[in-house]
Amino acid sequence: MKKRKAWYWWLAFIALFLLSQDYLFVQWSNGTSWLGFPTWLGWFMLLHLGFILVFYLFAKKHWE
């Protein structure tokens, strides 16, 4: 993997991890939403999906 490209992937993974540190940018209200789950649960599910997508693209192109 070229060094420059490697940095992009590192940045993408670090960004995903930072997005999981929700206290840095949001204060969730304590309540329920879809199916009675907490309001913030959907955010983390989406983030998990985002991680799988980025990891899939990374694995496809650069994991050799």
Added chain:
Amino acid sequence: MVYAILLIYIAVVFLGSLRGAKQDATTPEGYFLANRSLGTLTLFFTILATNFSAFYFLGFAGEGYRVGYTYYVVMALGTGFAAFSFFLLGTKIWQLGKEHGHITPGELIYHHTGSNALRWLYALVMILFTFPYLSLQIVGAGYILETITQQQIPYLWGASFLTLFTIAYVWIGGMRSVAKTDLKQGLLAIGLMLAAVLVITNSLGGLTDANEQVFALEPGLFSREGAGDKYPPQKWFSILIFWLFCIPMFPQIFMRFYVAKDLDKLKKSALLYGGIPLIISLFPVIIGVLGHLSFPGLEGKAADQILPMMLVEHSSEWFAALVLTGALAAFMSTLDSQLLALSTIVTRDFVLPFRRELALSQQVKIGRICVILFAIIGLGIAARPFDTIFDMGKLAFSGLSMLFPITLAVLYWKVVRPVWAVIAIIIGEVLLLAFYYNWLPNQLLLGFDAYLLAMIVVFLILGLGAVRGKPQIRGKEIE
């Protein structure tokens, strides 16, 4: 009915292990690593089933009961991130294992540093810190059998019976039978857990209503920080990266990196491993949270039994027995892998260096004897469980995570000085235990988990050694 379901399950698993025995129990590579030939699905399920255990069934539900939905994120996203370390460490471990014939983690360490002292310490830490996690499976089996037979099989009898059964099929079949069993047990466990959630929520008037009722009773279970503010920012940061460091250091997972048929199989397994927790981690946590409607006020270890209690309360006898048999499957799939991994480590890292003339079939025999010995030790610990399932697991995982910096350095750094690595491991583990047993004040941690501070110290010591040393000679032959 309960006994019929249990007997059918035991017969199916046992017949599977006989097939494994026919295929490759005659050489160490065959017995311990299934001849490095596992395909994507078998590899993925053996990694998943190895990892999702009593900790998944009882621990997730118990912690869901105590802390709430935030625990789902801790386990789902945290485990997802761990897939990254499959790339970071798994790829190199697989390549080097294939090139140089490594079977144990210690052999890789020895190959790259030429130090038996480091190899033995590394192996010893793996063995010692696997015991709390190993015994946790036996504890879970005891709880489950006690609940589904309505105390007809007492806790210790149930734990002993399942341990004996696991010994039998690991003895006969080795890694291939363990992996094949894991595939069946993994599918069974996930399918039945989903069914359990559907049945329980239906009995409580639907998921939405049940959640709304719990929210009215215990709103803390729906907060992002969890009940009792369990995960403030520092703890949240610590726990979400924790799994990335510790999961690949479980000996039974580390050795799974060796068994992939090729790199593509390892890659696909890692992708599945990163994704599946998004769905399956939610099931036991839901049951744990909803447990407050039927069994309010449980504290400490009592909450670890919430899943079997909910099943018995909200479903028919046969269905509860079926699901809890799935849970037993999960416990045994972890226990068998741990027993096999630890016996392999003792045989290859501690016996073989002193008995170089040992025939391959003798190595397998010693491995089998170790399986019995370790199972008995695990049963001894399980006779008096010292903490909740979550806390027993956390201690085991933190201890193992101290090996992550050493492994990373051995695989990627130009210089790793064995003496400094030995010092780093000892100081890391001592620091960890000092915080666990409150010999050191927790205020020193500034709210972060103890493993994080200990790991930083381990990295610093390793780094200091690297700065002062010369590049090591790699490629010490395995004896």
